[in-house]
Every structure is written in structure tokens, then in C-alpha cells.
Amino acid sequence: MRAATNDGRADVSDAPLVFAGFGVTAPERGWDDYGDVDVRGKVVVVVEGEPDGDLFNGAYTTHYQSAGYKADEAFRRGAVGLVILAGERGWARARGGADQQRILTPGAADLEFIATLDEAGKARLAQAAGVDPARLTGGQDGRFKAFELTGATLTARQSETIDTLVTHNLLARIEGSRRPDEVIVYSAHWDHIGVGGDHAGGEDTIFNGAWDNASGTIGVLEMARELSKAPRPERTIVFAHMAAEEMGLLGAYAYVADPVYPLETTVADINIDMLPLSGPTRDVPIFGKGQNTLEDDLDALARAEGRYVSDDGQPQQGFYYRSDHFPFARAGVPALMPWHGVDFVDGGKEAGWAAWRERFGRVYHQPSDEWSADWDLTSAVENLTLLYRLGLNLANGDEWPTWKPTSEFGQVRARSEAARSSR
Ligand SMILES: [Zn+2]
Structure with a gap:
């Protein structure tokens, strides 16, 4: 055979x-x-x-x-x-x-x-x-x-042609006090796409990736800073800076292929790829709406702030399959990625979509993705606050978020059900 x-x-x-x-x-x-x-x-x-x-x-x-x-x-x-x-x-x-x-x-x-x-x-x-x-x-x-x-x-x-690339994922953790082998992961990729091309509105040919994804790595760092001030959680919280996302999610795939913490008892991955840079928004769009119960937990937290969880509004982009949460999902771990609100408190969706299109078109994957003193981080802080509560609740509870009945990833997670149900 x-x-x-x-x-x-x-x-x-x-x-x-x-x-x-x-x-x-x-x-x-x-x-x-x-x-x-x-x-x-x-x-x-x-x-x-x-x-x-x-x-x-x-x-x-x-x-x-x-x-x-x-x-x-x-x-x-x-x-x-x-x-x-x-x-x-x-x-x-x-x-x-x-x-x-x-x-x-x-x-x-x-x-x-x-x-x-x-x-x-x-x-x-x-x-x-x-x-x-x-x-x-x-x-x-x-x-x-x-x-x-x-x-x-x-x-x-x-x-096969094999190119060897040496790079590193950077992990840090707060070890859980009671169930340390049950793990919540916050992830963000630290790489971008290098140097080259024309200036494309930037000062030089360096693809700084300030938005994509220095903003996300800052989010994970701040999450670590704030969560380390909270009483020690019962479950472990891991802060993961993933490598080589822009080369095809390679760092996250490497982690999933050789996980530091067992995937079957990894409770969730909360991935942050590009923080929203706007004034306050009513919506909290996520990639993959309808996939798993993390969105319901997030929606409950959002509702308490007068906000709501929505889909990303761009089905043609296939966003759920394009950042570091996806290798986790593919391996069965419930994963969530929040995106950029477009339902602005000031100006509604018309203003929100216009602002989104303007920024995305001008800087996404271009040298012009640079830090600017006029960044409005209000919506970033709003979203990070919700993600902080989401992760902390998971870390102090005994919930195992699940894939929804129509999700294609439920059958993968089900294969390791015994590792969770025996607890
Ligand atoms: Zn990115």
C-alpha cells in the first residue's frame, strides 16, 4: 500500500x-x-x-x-x-x-x-x-x-524545494493558580513585510507596519501589563508574539504544530491584528461571526457598554482565514479576532466606512503604514478593555467555549473532547 x-x-x-x-x-x-x-x-x-x-x-x-x-x-x-x-x-x-x-x-x-x-x-x-x-x-x-x-x-x-527560515515566536505567561494547564492565549504577530518598493507616501522604503501589526503587539503588551496587576487567575494566560504571519501565518502554524501548551486544553485564542484607530464605535466587528461562543461572551460584554458585536461586513475578503487565529481554529481551538468598528458614535456608518476605506487604501501593506501623532486610539482602548474582560472571565471560570453547530471546526475540536470532559 x-x-x-x-x-x-x-x-x-x-x-x-x-x-x-x-x-x-x-x-x-x-x-x-x-x-x-x-x-x-x-x-x-x-x-x-x-x-x-x-x-x-x-x-x-x-x-x-x-x-x-x-x-x-x-x-x-x-x-x-x-x-x-x-x-x-x-x-x-x-x-x-x-x-x-x-x-x-x-x-x-x-x-x-x-x-x-x-x-x-x-x-x-x-x-x-x-x-x-x-x-x-x-x-x-x-x-x-x-x-x-x-x-x-x-x-x-x-x-520539494526547502527554504529554511529561522525566526522566533515570543511567549510570556501568567501561570494559573488552580488549573495551570488550562490556557487562554492572546496573540499578535510581530513581523511585517520588510524593505523595498517605492515610497508610496512614506518617508522611506521601510515597511514599518505601525498599524499592521505594531498596534496589535502593543495591545498584547498592554494586556499583559494590566492582567499582571489583576489577582492571579485560576487558569494560565499566555501572551504570544507570533513570527512570520505575513509569510503565511508561519509562526502560528509552527506553534500549533509543536504547541508549548496542549491545544486540547487551550481554552481560546484571542488574536489582535491591527487595532482600530478611530473615535468611539458602537459596533465591535469580528472575523468569523457565527463560528463559536466567544462571540456571545464578547457580545454580552459589549452590550453592557451599549455596544454590539457584528460581522466584518467584507465577505469577499475571507478574513477569518487570514491571521494567526486561523491555525488555532484549524486545530480546533476556539478563536476570535476583533476588527475595526465602522458604526461611529459620531457620524454613524457613513463616516465609519469612509474613514476605514481611506486609511486601508492609503497605508495597508505600504511603506506609509507609519506611526502618527494624530492616531485616535479611543476605539482601540474600548476594544482592548472588552478583550481584557473576556480573557479574564475565561481565566477565572470553568467555561470551555465551543464551536457553534454550523462551524466547520467543531468536528476537529470534538476529537479531543475527552481531555476536557474528564476535568
Ligand atoms: Zn497583520
Whole structure:
């Protein structure tokens, strides 16, 4: 039986092929493209993207559309490789072909190879396998079941190119007084994207990253300062400055692949990537609204201040999959990331969206992302105060935040349920 080896080479000979539709197993949605087809030692062929409509997440994509998920699921089932048929409307294509997520899980065992085929490649595959190309599409009604492409096999030989990068995550902690192995993580990435390009409105070509993400690291530092003044919490609180987020969340993936504190008893990750820089706002948008119960805890705290939790309002951005909370979520740890309010107390949403667009367009990932004495940190302090209360409540309670029934990450968390329920 063929098996993935992780020896730095893709080496697969005459592997049988299975077509698995979107390659999605979503028990919480009653959806299973694989059915009972055995893919061990085989190459799984899937189409890009995910089914349309409300059974998935409407305008917001789910993790199921990503190449990373499809690869994880195929590997979990014992496949050796994955071929993705590029779709017309897939998320990666809509984003200019740049898949922001890591396709393979850094630091973890993975498939021998992943390949993509365009329309012409798909036609050749269908011809070789002796099937109508129209059959190589994902189902939309949940009745699709995987089938073997008996007319063809696949051989692949390719060496991996490995670049070694040495950098460091920086962790600090307040050890819990009663349940020190139960951990709340506050995270923020400390890297940015270096030097180069033109001035783009900055004074030089240094990408300072003052907003993205010096502001977030300040938030975590201040959180540590304030929480160290509070009575010692019952659970441990960890302050994590993650490396290489801008290279694809590498520091957070490295942490999750080799966690300092066990993930199954990590209560939550609260990630801070770019603090809001505005006057007071009524809303507290978060990435991934509807994912887990941390948002309900946060909403209760916000309501007490006359504020409310909302979604991020930008489904096309796929924000939930783009910062350091995501590797935690992918590993099953309930994770939350607050974003920038646009419902301004002074001027409402019209003023809020205008201010947001102006700043984001002018400085995001440009040398002009520099500190300025006119930054208004009012909303940053408002949000940090809520996040302080959220973390401290978790640290002094016995709550285990959970994924909501429609979240794609609940099935991952459930695999380590025994580690929490035995407490
Ligand atoms: Zn960032």
C-alpha cells in the first residue's frame, strides 16, 4: 500500500484515482462527498471551491472551500496525493489565484503532492479515465458520492524545494493558580513585510507596519501589563508574539504544530491584528461571526457598554482565514479576532466606512503604514478593555467555549473532547 512519506520528494507510481466532488466531509451540514469509498494509497481528485448557498455560508466562504482543508481531509483518509480541478468561481481564482492559506499544514505530516489542473487538463484526465467531463463537477444537493476513475492511474515524481527560515515566536505567561494547564492565549504577530518598493507616501522604503501589526503587539503588551496587576487567575494566560504571519501565518502554524501548551486544553485564542484607530464605535466587528461562543461572551460584554458585536461586513475578503487565529481554529481551538468598528458614535456608518476605506487604501501593506501623532486610539482602548474582560472571565471560570453547530471546526475540536470532559 502506498503511503505519504514526508521525505522531501513526491514519488507516486500508478496510483488509482478517486473523484470526490468538492472533497468535503461536513457532518454538521449532513454533507459527505466521500461516502464509503476507500482512498487509502490513492490520489483524490476534487474540484475547487464549495457548494453554493445557505447550507454552506452564503456570501462568506467556509474553510471547506480551501485547498488546505481538502488536503487535510484527503490525508486524514490515507490518500497520497490531491489533484484540484480549477473552477470558474473558486475562491482562489476570485482572489487572483493567490491562496492566502497554506495548502499544506506547515510542520505537520502531509500528502506526497498537490497538483492543480486547468480546464484543458481536466478534459485530458476525463478522456484518459473514460468519463464524461460533465461528471467531474461537485454536487450541489448533497447526494453526490465519490467514485473511482478506473480508466486511469497517476504517476508523479517531484522534489520539494526547502527554504529554511529561522525566526522566533515570543511567549510570556501568567501561570494559573488552580488549573495551570488550562490556557487562554492572546496573540499578535510581530513581523511585517520588510524593505523595498517605492515610497508610496512614506518617508522611506521601510515597511514599518505601525498599524499592521505594531498596534496589535502593543495591545498584547498592554494586556499583559494590566492582567499582571489583576489577582492571579485560576487558569494560565499566555501572551504570544507570533513570527512570520505575513509569510503565511508561519509562526502560528509552527506553534500549533509543536504547541508549548496542549491545544486540547487551550481554552481560546484571542488574536489582535491591527487595532482600530478611530473615535468611539458602537459596533465591535469580528472575523468569523457565527463560528463559536466567544462571540456571545464578547457580545454580552459589549452590550453592557451599549455596544454590539457584528460581522466584518467584507465577505469577499475571507478574513477569518487570514491571521494567526486561523491555525488555532484549524486545530480546533476556539478563536476570535476583533476588527475595526465602522458604526461611529459620531457620524454613524457613513463616516465609519469612509474613514476605514481611506486609511486601508492609503497605508495597508505600504511603506506609509507609519506611526502618527494624530492616531485616535479611543476605539482601540474600548476594544482592548472588552478583550481584557473576556480573557479574564475565561481565566477565572470553568467555561470551555465551543464551536457553534454550523462551524466547520467543531468536528476537529470534538476529537479531543475527552481531555476536557474528564476535568
Ligand atoms: Zn497583520
